[in-house]
Amino acid sequence: MNISTRFTVALHILALLASSRGEPLTSAYIAGSVNTHAVVIRRLLGVLRRRGFVSSQPGNRGGWELSVDPERITLMDVRRAVNEGSPFSMHRHPPNPACPVGRNIQGVLSAVYDEAERAMEDELARTTIKGLLRSVQARQ
Amino acid sequence: MNISTRFTVALHILALLASSRGEPLTSAYIAGSVNTHAVVIRRLLGVLRRRGFVSSQPGNRGGWELSVDPERITLMDVRRAVNEGSPFSMHRHPPNPACPVGRNIQGVLSAVYDEAERAMEDELARTTIKGLLRSVQARQ
DNA sequence: TCATTCGTAACTATTATAGTTACAATATAG
């Protein structure tokens, strides 16, 4: 099952909410568009609420809506919100400290990986939820 | 167990081989530095051999060595060799084609993800195995 | 001939993810 789809699903959810400002959407409706279980959606929305991107209304006629201008949410913000970690992973077990390479490789790789991840995030920061929605609508 | 350490381990292996040009290293020796099982190392080395980065000599006094100048192997090359996929993952199940957002979101996200991955790879391409080894040695 | 090493298949253990069930709490409509 491996790599997480949370980022993709979060973007899908936010694009939906951005396309329906004014009328809150239920987790069941969103789940129908994403094609998954409503609980999965509610879990993710809970994370996005903690970051202040959305708000919820429990009870009859309740639902979810954006609480921030979708122009002000970048894909980098969302990636960080759903806590996707580094796209790189260090050794499962610490390398041998008695080996000159083993002793120093992680420090060197950390620096390189940080740069690469930063480059990726800079690119993601160039797109907003609003921009995403516009691209989706342009495909109709 | 989730995210793969293959890229990190492959870089560790290649840095070791680059630090010992002329004298082949055994998978057992490399495993000792990486702190894992020799079979894990041989599996990865098999992949790197298929890409022409290393060669092996079976039998007594056998082992592995670089078959390419470490200045000519970039981290992007290695990442591609070990087949780390995209750092992004689409929906587990296809979104609802009856929904305007569900129908178009994957096409839009693919384009955005490709750009972000490209930015990451461009950054990785700026470092070579030789450069990695130099940084490791600079830390002694 | 023997010890060493690669090459590779097969099996197991671990773990993150997300799908699912269940149910209490909340809120509105009527």
Added chain:
DNA sequence: CTATATTGTAACTATAATAGTTACGAATGA
């Protein structure tokens, strides 16, 4: 007030990728 719809969350299960491990045949050189 009551019925209904909805969120909020815990608990459990299923799936799948990863890598650790065992086993053993093939190759090579001392």
